[in-house]
Amino acid sequence: MWDRLLVDCRIATFEGGGLGIVENGAIGIADGKIVRVGKRTELAGFRAREVVALGGAWVTPGLIDCHTHLVFGGTRADEHAMRRAGASYEEIAAAGGGIASTVKRTAAASDEQLLGQSRRRLRALMRGGCTTIEVKSGYGLDTDSELRLLRLAAQLGEGEAVSVVPTLLALHALPPDQRDRRAHYVSEIVDKLIPAAAEQGIATSVDAFCEGMAFTPEEVERLFKAAAHHGLPVRLHAEQLSNQRGAELAARYRALSADHLEHLDQTGAKAMAAAGTVAVLLPGAFYALQEQRKPPVDLLRKHQVPMAVATDCNPGTSPLLSPTLAINMACTLFGLTPEEAIAGMTINAARALGLAHNIGSIAAGKQADLCVWEVESLAELGYWIGLPGPARRIYNGADS
Structure with missing residues (x-):
């Protein structure tokens, strides 16, 4: 029965x-x-x-939110005001804002405080219809802090009627004290953080931010090689602010997804299609940053690249807590059909997490x-x- x-x-x-x-x-x-x-x-x-x-x-x-940065301390409402006054993403970061400010607030918060703040965001996404939510680390920037955030992401789902999928965002931003030691910092992440996360079994995949203001394709490739060595699939923030050939790099490593993609070109789209890499579109960040260049949706359709949609919930560039609003934005801002947008938060989001065999x-x-x-x-x-x-x-x- x-x-x-x-x-x-x-x-x-x-x-x-x-x-x-x-x-x-x-x-x-x-x-x-x-x-x-x-x-x-x-x-x-x-x-x-x-x-x-x-x-x-x-x-x-x-619904499946396949790209969030849900565990963080504080907000960046002050940066929202700066942006409204005309400051760019890069200018805010150069002034000590951006990811670095969230790293400080996250480090200063206790585990209980971080869980309390993050749980409110989690429940908002659940009320919107999410039954699976990916949660990235990335606001620790060193081995111990990143592992802490992965553990908190896993704890976040305990006792809640939702599946939480922890992702190790291993190369997110260069710490201010490492600006003259880039190679050393990347080596620390590759040689210490990746093996520790793999040994502890607390990350489902490894992610990075490939961008002029973040990490180069060469640095990301070092990370991807280490992830592959330890049996961890990869994902990538790619082609958001410029074309760094990140989508092609992601495709070479059979990445589950490449995310943002406003500056994706045909070569990148073809590579993603051949590799089965999902395009994750993030209209919340496009909206909050008031970007002008949209992801090339027609190009993705032409090459039959699966398109997922996610909130990209984060404190600085996409404080979005409504999956249904993300669906609406994908339609009104990016030109997806309702069918494509809903598929983007169901079956294609499941593909972006490597979970289509069980959900979506x-x-x-x-x-x-x-x-x-x-x-x-x-x-x-x-x-x-x-x-x-x-x-x-x-x-x-x-x-x-």
Whole structure:
């Protein structure tokens, strides 16, 4: 006997390359897994301890935020004011702001304080429909501090109805005291942090920021080689402010994703397509930084590069806590269709995390992470500006 049978619903399974719509559908759930999906008439003979009639609502996979920097201390609201006054990203960083200021505030906060602040952000994303949330480190900038943030990211999900996926953002920013010792700093990260994270098993992947104001392709490649040696997949912040050929580098190492990509060119897009690397689009950062150059969505479509969408929740350049607003922004700012944007926070986000075998679509054998939306059309998820969230959020088979 199944635990639950959801009936009287329209289902967007995101199986088979499209919406995968099932009208008058039903979903059988047992032991936190989906056991059957189909027409209500096809499942009529099966018994369940609980039958839930959804009144014709739409059901999608639970939303997946595949790129966040959720664990940090304090805010950077003062920098928001500076930016409104005309200061650039680079100017703010040069004045001691940016990532370095968050590093200081994060170091000064206790574990309890960081968990408390981060949990509020986590729960906001959950209310918006997220059932899986990636959380990067990156505000420690040394081995012990980065490992601390990875442990806190894992703790963040404990006792919450959400899956947290910790990512080691190993090369995020150069510490001010290491500006004249770049090679030494990169060696410390490559030789100490990567082996320690791998040994402790607390990172699902390794990420870096490849940019003129951050780390060079050569430095990132050293990191990627170390990650590969220790069996850790890689991801990359690439082509956000300039074209550093980061997407091509990511593709050479079969990266799960390359993220931002405003300055991506055709060579990079082709390389990503050949490698199966997902393009993660981050409209919150584009909006907050008031960028003018959009990611080349038509180029990504042309080469059939899967496009994911994420909040990029972080204190400086994307203080975004609404996954539905990210979907809307992907449509209105970047020109994605509602179907593409929703796929971007379900099946393609799962691909960007290497988890498409278990989440991201509604299919037998996958985890029963679902969102129930009381809307007439799925296009409303991309239409409403900041839709509060689903009417019902189901994680691991249970309402949450």
